[in-house]
Amino acid sequence: MLVFIAKRFLWMIPSLFAVSFLAFVLIQLPPGDYVTTYIATLAASNEIVDQNTAAQLRERFGLGDPMLIQYFKWMWGILSRGDFGISFEWQQPVSDLIWERMALTLVLALSTLIATWAIALPIGVYSAVRKYSIGDYFFTAFTFFGLAVPSFLLALVLMYVAAVEFGQDVGGLFSPEYENAPWSFAKMVDLFSHLWLPVIILAVSSTASLIRVMRANMLDELPKPYVTTARAKGLSEFRLLMKYPLMIALNPFISTIAWLLPNLISGSVVVAIVLNLPTAAPLLLQALMAQDMYLAGAFVLLICALTLIGSLISDILLALVDPRIRLE
Amino acid sequence: MADITVTNIPPDRAAVASQWQLIWWAFRRHRLAMVALVVTVMMYIVALVPGFFAINDPNLQNARATFHPPQKLHLIDTENGFSFGPHYYPMKLTRDPETLAAIFKEDTTKRVDVQFFGRGYEYSVFGLFKTNIHLIASPDKTTPLLLFGADRLGRDVFSRTVQGSQISLSIGLVGVFFSLMLGIVLGGISGYYGGRIDFFLQRVIDFVLSLPTIPIWLAMAAALPQDWPATLQYMMITIILSLTGWAQLARVVRGRFLSLRTEEFVAAARLDGVRERRIIFRHMLPSFASHIIASITLAVPAMILAETSLSFLGLGLQPPTISWGVLLREAQNIRSIATAPWLFMPGCAVVVAVMALNLLGDGLRDAADPYNK
Amino acid sequence: APGGEAPALAQLVKDGKLPPLAERLPKKPMVVTPFENVGTYGGSLRRGLRGSSDHNGILRMVGNQSLVRWNLEFTAVQPNLAERWEVSDDATQFTFHLIEGVRWSDGHPFTADDIVFAIEDCVKNTELYSATPAQLAVAGKPVTVEKIDDYTVKFTFAAANALYLENLATPLGQHPTLFPKHYCSQFLPKYNPNIEADVKKAGVTSWTELFRSRCGDIEIPSRWGNVDKPTLDPWVVKEPYAGGATRVVMTRNPYFWQVDTAGNQLPYIDEINFGISQDVESLMLNVISGKIDIQERHISVLANKPTLSKNMEKGDYRLLTLVPSASQQCQIYFNITHKDPAMRKMFADKSFRQALSIGINRQELIDIVYFGQSEPYQAGPRPTHPWYNEKYARQFTEFDADKAGAMLDEAGYKKGGDGFRLRHDGQKVFFSIDVIPTLYPDLVDALELVKAHWAQIGIDMKVNTIERALYYTRGDDNAHDAAVWPGPGGLDPMLDPRDFFAFHPQGSRYAIPWTLWYTSNGARGEEPPESQKKRMKLFDEARSTADLDKRGAIMKQIFDIAAEEFETVGLCLAVGGFGIIRNNLRNVPEKEPDSWSWPNPGPAMPQQFTFTS
Amino acid sequence: MTDIVSLAGKPLLQVKNLTVEFPLRTGVFCAVNDLSFSIEPGKTLCVVGESGSGKSVTARSILQIVDVPGRIAAGSIVLNDRHGGSTDLTSLNPRGRQIRAIRGRDIAMIFQEPMSSLSPIHTVGNQIVEALRLHTRMSKAEARAEAISLLKQVEIPFPEKALDRYAFQYSGGMRQRAMIAMALACKPQLLIADEPTTALDVTTQAEILDLIARLQKANGMAVLFITHDMGVVAQIADDVLVMHNGVAKEYGPVEQIFHAPKDDYTRMLIGSVLKLEQKAEIRLARAPLDRTAAPILELRNLSMNFGELKALDDVSISLLPGETLGIVGESGSGKTTMGRSIMRLLDPTAGEILYRRAGGEVIDLATAKGQTLAAARRELRMVFQDPFGSLNPRMTVSQIIGEPLLVNGVAKGRALDERVCHLMEQVGLDPRARERYPHAFSGGQRQRIGIARAITLNPRVIVADEATSALDVSVRSQVLDLLMRLQDELGLAYIFISHDIGVIRYMCDRVGVMYKGQLVEIGDAEKVCRTPEHAYTQALISAIPRPDPRDRDHSGRFRYVAPDSLKNGSSQR
Numbered sequence A: 001m002l003v004f005i006a007k008r009f010l011w012m013i014p015s016l017f018a019v020s021f022l023a024f025v026l027i028q029l030p031p032g033d034y035v036t037t038y039i040a041t042l043a044a045s046n047e048i049v050d051q052n053t054a055a056q057l058r059e060r061f062g063l064g065d066p067m068l069i070q071y072f073k074w075m076w077g078i079l080s081r082g083d084f085g086i087s088f089e090w091q092q093p094v095s096d097l098i099w100e101r102m103a104l105t106l107v108l109a110l111s112t113l114i115a116t117w118a119i120a121l122p123i124g125v126y127s128a129v130r131k132y133s134i135g136d137y138f139f140t141a142f143t144f145f146g147l148a149v150p151s152f153l154l155a156l157v158l159m160y161v162a163a164v165e166f167g168q169d170v171g172g173l174f175s176p177e178y179e180n181a182p183w184s185f186a187k188m189v190d191l192f193s194h195l196w197l198p199v200i201i202l203a204v205s206s207t208a209s210l211i212r213v214m215r216a217n218m219l220d221e222l223p224k225p226y227v228t229t230a231r232a233k234g235l236s237e238f239r240l241l242m243k244y245p246l247m248i249a250l251n252p253f254i255s256t257i258a259w260l261l262p263n264l265i266s267g268s269v270v271v272a273i274v275l276n277l278p279t280a281a282p283l284l285l286q287a288l289m290a291q292d293m294y295l296a297g298a299f300v301l302l303i304c305a306l307t308l309i310g311s312l313i314s315d316i317l318l319a320l321v322d323p324r325i326r327l328e
Numbered sequence B: 001m002a003d004i005t006v007t008n009i010p011p012d013r014a015a016v017a018s019q020w021q022l023i024w025w026a027f028r029r030h031r032l033a034m035v036a037l038v039v040t041v042m043m044y045i046v047a048l049v050p051g052f053f054a055i056n057d058p059n060l061q062n063a064r065a066t067f068h069p070p071q072k073l074h075l076i077d078t079e080n081g082f083s084f085g086p087h088y089y090p091m092k093l094t095r096d097p098e099t100l101a102a103i104f105k106e107d108t109t110k111r112v113d114v115q116f117f118g119r120g121y122e123y124s125v126f127g128l129f130k131t132n133i134h135l136i137a138s139p140d141k142t143t144p145l146l147l148f149g150a151d152r153l154g155r156d157v158f159s160r161t162v163q164g165s166q167i168s169l170s171i172g173l174v175g176v177f178f179s180l181m182l183g184i185v186l187g188g189i190s191g192y193y194g195g196r197i198d199f200f201l202q203r204v205i206d207f208v209l210s211l212p213t214i215p216i217w218l219a220m221a222a223a224l225p226q227d228w229p230a231t232l233q234y235m236m237i238t239i240i241l242s243l244t245g246w247a248q249l250a251r252v253v254r255g256r257f258l259s260l261r262t263e264e265f266v267a268a269a270r271l272d273g274v275r276e277r278r279i280i281f282r283h284m285l286p287s288f289a290s291h292i293i294a295s296i297t298l299a300v301p302a303m304i305l306a307e308t309s310l311s312f313l314g315l316g317l318q319p320p321t322i323s324w325g326v327l328l329r330e331a332q333n334i335r336s337i338a339t340a341p342w343l344f345m346p347g348c349a350v351v352v353a354v355m356a357l358n359l360l361g362d363g364l365r366d367a368a369d370p371y372n373k
Numbered sequence C: 001a002p003g004g005e006a007p008a009l010a011q012l013v014k015d016g017k018l019p020p021l022a023e024r025l026p027k028k029p030m031v032v033t034p035f036e037n038v039g040t041y042g043g044s045l046r047r048g049l050r051g052s053s054d055h056n057g058i059l060r061m062v063g064n065q066s067l068v069r070w071n072l073e074f075t076a077v078q079p080n081l082a083e084r085w086e087v088s089d090d091a092t093q094f095t096f097h098l099i100e101g102v103r104w105s106d107g108h109p110f111t112a113d114d115i116v117f118a119i120e121d122c123v124k125n126t127e128l129y130s131a132t133p134a135q136l137a138v139a140g141k142p143v144t145v146e147k148i149d150d151y152t153v154k155f156t157f158a159a160a161n162a163l164y165l166e167n168l169a170t171p172l173g174q175h176p177t178l179f180p181k182h183y184c185s186q187f188l189p190k191y192n193p194n195i196e197a198d199v200k201k202a203g204v205t206s207w208t209e210l211f212r213s214r215c216g217d218i219e220i221p222s223r224w225g226n227v228d229k230p231t232l233d234p235w236v237v238k239e240p241y242a243g244g245a246t247r248v249v250m251t252r253n254p255y256f257w258q259v260d261t262a263g264n265q266l267p268y269i270d271e272i273n274f275g276i277s278q279d280v281e282s283l284m285l286n287v288i289s290g291k292i293d294i295q296e297r298h299i300s301v302l303a304n305k306p307t308l309s310k311n312m313e314k315g316d317y318r319l320l321t322l323v324p325s326a327s328q329q330c331q332i333y334f335n336i337t338h339k340d341p342a343m344r345k346m347f348a349d350k351s352f353r354q355a356l357s358i359g360i361n362r363q364e365l366i367d368i369v370y371f372g373q374s375e376p377y378q379a380g381p382r383p384t385h386p387w388y389n390e391k392y393a394r395q396f397t398e399f400d401a402d403k404a405g406a407m408l409d410e411a412g413y414k415k416g417g418d419g420f421r422l423r424h425d426g427q428k429v430f431f432s433i434d435v436i437p438t439l440y441p442d443l444v445d446a447l448e449l450v451k452a453h454w455a456q457i458g459i460d461m462k463v464n465t466i467e468r469a470l471y472y473t474r475g476d477d478n479a480h481d482a483a484v485w486p487g488p489g490g491l492d493p494m495l496d497p498r499d500f501f502a503f504h505p506q507g508s509r510y511a512i513p514w515t516l517w518y519t520s521n522g523a524r525g526e527e528p529p530e531s532q533k534k535r536m537k538l539f540d541e542a543r544s545t546a547d548l549d550k551r552g553a554i555m556k557q558i559f560d561i562a563a564e565e566f567e568t569v570g571l572c573l574a575v576g577g578f579g580i581i582r583n584n585l586r587n588v589p590e591k592e593p594d595s596w597s598w599p600n601p602g603p604a605m606p607q608q609f610t611f612t613s
Numbered sequence D: 001m002t003d004i005v006s007l008a009g010k011p012l013l014q015v016k017n018l019t020v021e022f023p024l025r026t027g028v029f030c031a032v033n034d035l036s037f038s039i040e041p042g043k044t045l046c047v048v049g050e051s052g053s054g055k056s057v058t059a060r061s062i063l064q065i066v067d068v069p070g071r072i073a074a075g076s077i078v079l080n081d082r083h084g085g086s087t088d089l090t091s092l093n094p095r096g097r098q099i100r101a102i103r104g105r106d107i108a109m110i111f112q113e114p115m116s117s118l119s120p121i122h123t124v125g126n127q128i129v130e131a132l133r134l135h136t137r138m139s140k141a142e143a144r145a146e147a148i149s150l151l152k153q154v155e156i157p158f159p160e161k162a163l164d165r166y167a168f169q170y171s172g173g174m175r176q177r178a179m180i181a182m183a184l185a186c187k188p189q190l191l192i193a194d195e196p197t198t199a200l201d202v203t204t205q206a207e208i209l210d211l212i213a214r215l216q217k218a219n220g221m222a223v224l225f226i227t228h229d230m231g232v233v234a235q236i237a238d239d240v241l242v243m244h245n246g247v248a249k250e251y252g253p254v255e256q257i258f259h260a261p262k263d264d265y266t267r268m269l270i271g272s273v274l275k276l277e278q279k280a281e282i283r284l285a286r287a288p289l290d291r292t293a294a295p296i297l298e299l300r301n302l303s304m305n306f307g308e309l310k311a312l313d314d315v316s317i318s319l320l321p322g323e324t325l326g327i328v329g330e331s332g333s334g335k336t337t338m339g340r341s342i343m344r345l346l347d348p349t350a351g352e353i354l355y356r357r358a359g360g361e362v363i364d365l366a367t368a369k370g371q372t373l374a375a376a377r378r379e380l381r382m383v384f385q386d387p388f389g390s391l392n393p394r395m396t397v398s399q400i401i402g403e404p405l406l407v408n409g410v411a412k413g414r415a416l417d418e419r420v421c422h423l424m425e426q427v428g429l430d431p432r433a434r435e436r437y438p439h440a441f442s443g444g445q446r447q448r449i450g451i452a453r454a455i456t457l458n459p460r461v462i463v464a465d466e467a468t469s470a471l472d473v474s475v476r477s478q479v480l481d482l483l484m485r486l487q488d489e490l491g492l493a494y495i496f497i498s499h500d501i502g503v504i505r506y507m508c509d510r511v512g513v514m515y516k517g518q519l520v521e522i523g524d525a526e527k528v529c530r531t532p533e534h535a536y537t538q539a540l541i542s543a544i545p546r547p548d549p550r551d552r553d554h555s556g557r558f559r560y561v562a563p564d565s566l567k568n569g570s571s572q573r
Ligand SMILES: Nc1ncnc2c1ncn2[C@@H]1O[C@H](COP(=O)(O)OP(=O)(O)OP(=O)(O)O)[C@@H](O)[C@H]1O
Pocket: B001, B002, D022, D024, D029, D031, D050, D051, D052, D053, D054, D055, D056, D057, D058, D067, D068, D069, D070, D112, D439, D440, D441, D442, D443, D444, D445, D470, D472
């Protein structure tokens, strides 16, 4: 097992290089570059930038170099100095910009994940065991609703109701007094008191689909003979479900761990924008739109790394849960 | 073998039932699923010839109908004497000079009778021929029938919803189909063979999974030729999205196959001389059918909604193309929530579609489940 | 009588942490007449920014402290940091007399040295500014700034620059007062021999980067990203506008150099709190629920008006009317210099454009898309402007589909089998119009209608909704068939004449190659036809004419020619926006120009806004 | 239907007029019809009967775990527990607390198909410990110690290690014994044993039966024993219930059933037992085997290791064309491993498997790949020891049996369907049931599906791993006869892995005896059965139960203990 993990870690290095390179290319694939978008912004307020200036700007930002060279320069900076480069737009080192956002994103993503699983798994199991009961129909109706309503619409409606009907301030992750305060216990509490709304909104649709998937998988496992065996032992229905079919029905879920985090990050972009969350997604989107290459690249690199780690974790869990895979 | 004591289907017919027939028979008994099937089929009929079901030209803007609330369809007329027949009363528009808000009031003195199979705007059927016959038509062209109200440009939300079904119910499916195929094949291979093939494929999958989607969307939106029609562009985007979507399914399939491949019945199939492709698809995959059916029925609404998110970001479909996603996107603002909630009617269409597809999926799952009675 | 100061500042003075008011203010501080009444100190003003590149949202509110400023009516330039000035007759020399005793927000005196430093050492530094900003260069040569004495500076241009004072009042004229010498000189190699070490310490790659991140520039976010940089603004940065920020807080400048008529130091309001919303809708929500004190930016689209009106009571605000300074709500630019010769020929055909123009039912469009709040219009200064040109503004706006059809027939665009017209080369007439839906959703709606109208006269058009960067790239590559954009120049025709002739390399979308020719003095691009060249010459002349009447006469010639050439097709007069002001915020004019040149609400002097309890 | 009067005292369990139905698409199928019987404490009731006659369904009904859609349509099942209370089990909620308390503690069950009845992802120890801790107040450590002792009692070697292994690492017999250990864990009042020894060699079987008998004596445990082995019935039964088509044909004391059967079916059953005592008639009619012919299959020094464990240790054996080679041996001795190695479901660690194709060309199956292997596999077929696991739960029986025909392009459409029907009829299954899924069959029926599948392609060699263990004697002889007829027709050669010496004698020409991965003896079936040479074989023969209740004398039975494992007990397993 240890050898396996070590091997996978080694493999992550070339994967990271490959993915980050591709991402780098992707970021630059849209026409133009940061200078174009910069000119576009200036043009919107009527300032003229002539082509000479543009060329000089490109040179200043190193945009004139071939892409490969840009990439290696950037990578070299990261590897040798931990320097992710400078954000063109903000004229700030990228590392100043991303960490706090990344941390908040992780908090949000993990909370959502926990909420999703904590709600979805029991309900999914319930729906399978009590197939076509009133409860099942109730949850089914709920899941359809969750599936069909776009999360940002939900966000908007909830915000509207909260703001207009209850005069509640719902955007963001912090109360004004904590917004720029240093981290403290009180700030944490404040964070968690703001977290619930985005968590609910983000969790609704994934919870819904998780319930459906869980239900389907459980229904497959329930009639298996080993379940009957366990039942004949006199195990209570609950413990029996938890121990036997659930473990096998979890298999597909464990496989999904690999991309949960990146999915939550990309998937939350619109909600984060609507709800005004200081997470990575809006900044990433803005950076991408502005072709602020290194800022976007750093985010992408982090997301890639998270995915690779996620996939490793999921493989390890898969093997842990199922000895047939482990003992191959 | 014991006797069968009661027989309600002739044994002969029962004997030759293929598995599909069995599944169909089982499916037929599932009442909700049958309803879902009927709804789904109807939705697709609507999507095939939306023009026939639309009442007004979905792109027709009407200055007198901006934010027109939904009209009531009456059956019994008591205002002008007493008579039967579906009809509606046109609404009168006045505008608040200060706030510019429109005020509509039903004008019960005029009455417009609704026609069935009447004539309306011209539309083309499958691009083959043109006609102007509609299921429901209104003879009064100046005060059209607005069942779901009208949007900010006075366009008929009902007709737009009907028209939008065409794209929403078709293009998403293409993407789902692609990711399904790729995911099952590659995930199946990876899990079935295990070992080095698995390791290699998993690295590829890792690679694809870790590609962040937002830059891909942006890059894609920009890289596609601008002179393609919007729908074709969007189809390409969904296909390309599914090129990454397959990786998720592939991982799940693979995880399951890793455990499944040690089952005796797989060994038995191998001994039967079944080729690998058939083992994967015919023998192993059905054990996983529930999950796949669930995934598909989930993926379709996800695709419909993904389109909304994409157009939110300025990608994906853009008006003037009509799709449910675009319609919802147009309704995504405080203004609609506060003053014109009927703009969310396309959302109801999505709910119905999602419901129908999922119930259909449930029915299929149950029908294919050997343990189901 | 010596006036008052904010209680918090008085406390600091008492504690000995701040010099007394008299030492902080100039001997003769600039006196501002409050719009309504003398205000009271206190309060925090809430306003919204959108996303991470809304630095101009801050600029408009606080950063207007240039040498001169606009009057409230947007008609004349008034003294600001310069209490008076002289202009040479040939409009090449400008001598400014600064208010004596003005101090930067850290208490350091502001003198002529700062201005000389800002222009000579910073703006003219080619490493920092590879090309001198347009305002400060005439005839390709940058301005020269000399210090006459501590409070007098002289700007000398290579040629006449009659518009300089007006330009100076716009945001882009802020360079002379942007860089405090005592602070910013530490980032220039000329003044700091150890700059390399500082660059390294800051973790950036070059001194220019360091300079930009510390001292900013007019229009970049980092202008508001450094709490240490002294300014002359009424409020200074307390919580900076940085990449991850969710809000920006600005606090009063204790050395602000203006007083009200009672001698009280301005500003009245303690703090400005800019919340950053990623999405307009959440900004709308904040407005509706009364969490914003003054806002017009981002929410001013007409479509929001009913919603905002409806919630006036709930949000406890009143509406603010914006007078548009733009001329055209939606200008259609056919690419007359199209790469494809056949397309080019078609678009260059004046009667084709005219026919298409009268093929549009403008009134319907206005009723639907703009709630009837506009009138058919082509181009040129707004009807209220003294240079208004009736023909230029109204020709070919009368809807007449039959006549349009007849004109097209006559011009040789015969109808084909499917009811659509054919070009001279037999191809179907088809073109797409680029529009950015995320930026101007109303233009998409308008174009949809135009598409329907044109279909009736046999013209097939595609509304090409694209993303912003792509819009510009297509323009730069001259790859577009046609594009739309709101046409500027309604109240400030001199400042952006992009519709009147090929002036703007990104904006004059009907002939980008001609603009390149113009801006590069013929070095690049494509040589324009005579009528264009004539207008270019006339404009250069107008620019160097100090006398307003003479200038007007020249400009009117340009409008006449432009009307004759009929290069662009306009839809309707730019529609006024609106904003909201909380009812307890006073001294705010309820009607103001809406322009980048008059960067509302800045020229209305937020420093004299005040809260009633 | 014989009406039964309670035999003595108050019965522990009283089943009255039990009827169990399965609503099927084609109608309602009545698996158990108006069945009544009772069991007294400390006594053993043996249930025998035709395969598919409803024995397992009856057993499951007692615990209220009949598979959906089955339901108890009528009747009562009354349990009179130790404390004098009595409950009608049919009235309890199958998911309720009450029935749960009874399951495992009062009534424990050994399932017929142990191979699929253990969880694939939990260690065997975990599942036994769970059963223990559920109904007793043992600590984890105590439960573990108890589990080890249980495993030891059911003769699992190295129980400490075995406890932490998974079901798929166990041999068939070991799994069955693990199930037994689990059922016995809480010392139930009633043990329902559904063919608990089918996968056990006779020596192990004898030990298990002893163990059960000891518990019966010690705790007064009653046993409901379902079996096909009339020898076992004769040895352990107090009463016997004979079932056929869901109804009780005969019910009475064991003596009466064996020596004065009243029902025709019972008589037929006993007759079949006697039939299996001899060599098959078909074989008697055959010409003697040509021993000089080139062997069709030859194993040379075949070894197969699972980690440290040597499941096959240097085995060499050859199989002549048309020959039936029996393999007997202790449970866990590597028989299945050998069969699977031949089919190349396992990659042998060392040695050769030489297969001579019809054309005379010889292939080494141990290393063959791709096309060669596929072609060879068409001619070599296997019947799996685990009938449930080897049938795809999502394919109908007709699909399963038809699959080899279909994929090898032998038949399609109607023709295929006819072939399938014919095959099913041959193995004694009703073709009308071919659209059912495997789970809706009884254990013996499933086994026959496996056999039908194996004979579809007209193979040249069949490796039959316990192919008839779950069949009642009459069906068994029927199937064996079928196999031999096929042998005559096609010149088939069989490797017949079995625990049933009767079957070996009936069917096999030669027999190999395996012990701990090694082939310890090989010789003529007749000779090995009558005058075994190796001490282990002698022990094996001595342990065969006699199908006569009067002959319950165990004195002749002895155990074989390998001399080397005495010396260095750590060698294997
Ligand atoms: N789920 C089910 N659906 C339909 N029929 C079933 C189902 N389960 C069992 N049966 C039928 O019930 C009958 C009795 O099955 P049971 O398992 O009790 O047989 P058995 O006596 O145990 O046979 P064997 O000795 O072969 O194990 C069989 O004919 C079988 O086909």
